[in-house]
Amino acid sequence: MFRRRTNHTLTSIFEPSWEGLKRGEHCLRYATRQYTARLSDGLAGTDMIKACKDTPVAIHGELLYTDFCQDLGFNRGVWGYWIVDFNEPDCETRWGEFTDLVCLQILFRLEQKRIAARLENLRKGDDWQFMCVTTPADIDGQYYSTPAECFNQGRWGVYGSWNLHDNSCDSQQDGVVQAAISALTQRA
Incomplete structure (x- = not known):
């Protein structure tokens, strides 16, 4: 099985992808907000931190790589964090x-x-x-x-x-x- 990404390339369902992308409730600074998402589980043996760093997500129509990744441990998964400083008018x-x-x-x-x-x-x-x-x-x-x-x-x-x-x-x-x-x- 395959699923489409926003950049129109096909990816396998076995590749990690982002789940539950959420924008931060508050602004970090002028015109800037943080976003978070959990990385779906990949195949056994996948280096999930590397996958986190290598898997982009679309925010405001732009493909972005994480600013940092965090492994929260067993059953909580690996989370990606993005600091977005464009198209955030609520933070201006x-x-x-x-x-x-x-x-x-x-x-x-x-x-x-x-x-x-x-x-x-x-x-x-x-x-x-x-x-x-x-x-x-x-x-x-x-x-x-x-x-x-x-x-x-x-x-x-x-x-x-x-x-x-x-x-x-x-x-x-x-x-x-x-x-x-x-x-x-x-x-x-």
Whole structure:
């Protein structure tokens, strides 16, 4: 007997194949989810870990080989695990509206502005820290692979913040310096 695979090649029923392919309930990180399946038993003497590594499965129409295999022992079988980082829209968190917070003083100069945004499309049960640090942002045409900081504000949500160079902070510095000089000269 033979059965068809998605790539249109015939395989013997005696060759191991994947059973019960299941997608993970939660996202691992931005746009990424884990899938698992049990490898059907092959002929006696088959190296099942090798078969696990050599047997592809179709996920989202693509044939993929396992990222890792695990032998759970007698009667529990060999399991394959795939980390899928494409066609997982439920795992695509995004940043809401960016809000200017404050100019930061670095070595006595105001040269960076801190901005923040709320993480959107974060699903209940997903690890907020992993989702936050792996969600990229495009801020004023500049790509950032990760925020500088992530923080969980409870019922108000998860936020990321970025420290950006901003010339307007330098002009604020000039105003602060002029005000300080004026205050000092008036005291004298």
